[in-house]
Amino acid sequence: MSEFLTIRLSSRPAGPVHWLVWSLQQQEVIASGELADSSQLGELAEYGANRPVYLLVPGSDVLLSQVSIPSGSGRQLAQVLPYLLEEELAQDVDDLHIHMLKRESDKAHVAVVSHQRMEAWLAECEAAGLTVRQVIPDCLCLPAFENSYSAAEIEGQWLLRQSETQGICADPDWLAGWLMAQKVPLISQVMEEESAELQAEDAEAAAEALMDEDAAQTQTRIRHFTPAPQGMPGHWQAEAPELVMALLAKGASESKASLLSGPYKLQPTWHKAFKPWRKVGIAAALVLGVMIAEYVIRVQSMEQQAQAYQNESFRIIHQVLPQHKGINRSSYLRTQMINEERRLGGTESGQGLLPWLVKLRPSLSKVPQISVQNLKYDQNRNELRLQAVAGEFQHFEQLRVLLVEDFEVDQGQLNRDGQQVSGALVLRRRT
Structure with a gap:
């Protein structure tokens, strides 16, 4: 510049x-x-x-x-x-x-x-x-x-x-x-020149003046x-x-x-250029810090929730497949569940126990007074036999009416034992 x-x-x-x-x-x-x-x-x-x-x-x-x-x-x-x-x-x-x-x-x-x-x-x-x-x-x-x-x-x-x-x-x-x-x-050069001129006239007097300490201090x-x-x-x-x-x-x-x-x-030029933005930078850093903290907390919460879901899934699998109790490897248990699903679902579409249960569930949910005690599925005869208990005879009748929409229903003899009525139902698929 x-x-x-x-x-x-x-x-x-x-x-x-x-x-x-x-x-x-x-x-x-x-x-x-x-x-x-x-x-x-x-x-x-x-x-x-x-x-x-x-x-x-x-x-x-x-x-x-x-x-x-x-x-x-x-x-x-x-x-x-x-x-x-x-x-x-x-x-x-x-x-x-x-x-x-x-x-x-x-x-x-x-x-x-x-x-x-x-x-x-x-x-x-x-x-x-x-x-x-x-x-x-x-x-x-x-x-x-x-x-x-x-x-x-x-x-x-x-x-x-x-x-x-x-x-x-x-x-x-x-x-x-x-x-x-x-x-x-310091003795000035001007005075030295003057002394040289004076030397021709009176060198001895000039020398004495320059030698004098008090005079020197004033020159x-x-x-x-x-x-x-x-x-x-x-x-x-x-x-x-x-x-x-x-x-x-x-x-x-x-x-x-x-x-x-x-x-x-x-300070460097960049430091001065940054100074007006320092407060904005601090505010941005605080906001970023809050966002990061919130993200970390959210991730930790999701990890805890995922762990809880995994533990619950292990509990259900161990309950359904007690022979695998004590094994907590996700990949292995997933394979066993798929195999069990295939076994229950049958080799062909619409075969196996699961399709029966899918159609049976809506009817059972409409008559909550009936409690199923036992299920027996016979794939060769294509029938499902269930033993159940209820509070009244009419509950069996309500269930039978609902089931006949999807199945051929044979209702066995109903027996009362105290406050409960027990009986059996045989379901066949309509052809």
């Missing part, structure tokens, strides 16, 4: 927010402006919709420091770093986000910021619909020079960059004190891109004036000092 949006947040809660859209291809500003405060970040959603977003956070809210690395702690450096910095931090290390900017031999350059601040910055951008690619301390977006500092003023504050990983955001009131506190001031070269403040220590060397936000934007595009690590690590 040749264009990107750079946003600089203020160190003050209600401070203005500077923004700028920079084109790498054209090397010029596409759009820029200033918001009253961070609550208006939503106005930049259109500019950040299809462009990378670089978020510059106040250097005054980020501690840039370095620490010595104990030998043998290389593999566990991420876990050790918080405790190496514990003595110089006023807050509990658990409340701080510590990001390693660079490692040099036995030194680690780190950026320290509170989780509260990081979460607040990212939450404001997310609420405004802005997807942040990098979070960078603003002072580390100034140009880095090997032999001097760089400085620029924005929103009444001075941004100074000392090196690749060191810098500050300072109010003018304590800028002078900070500059005087630097232990290794730190600072390359400034905005008008220099008055009465500050060090030698302030003017650079070509440039729009501060443009200067910071160019530095942001080249910077690798992003604070988005650990819990704030940038």
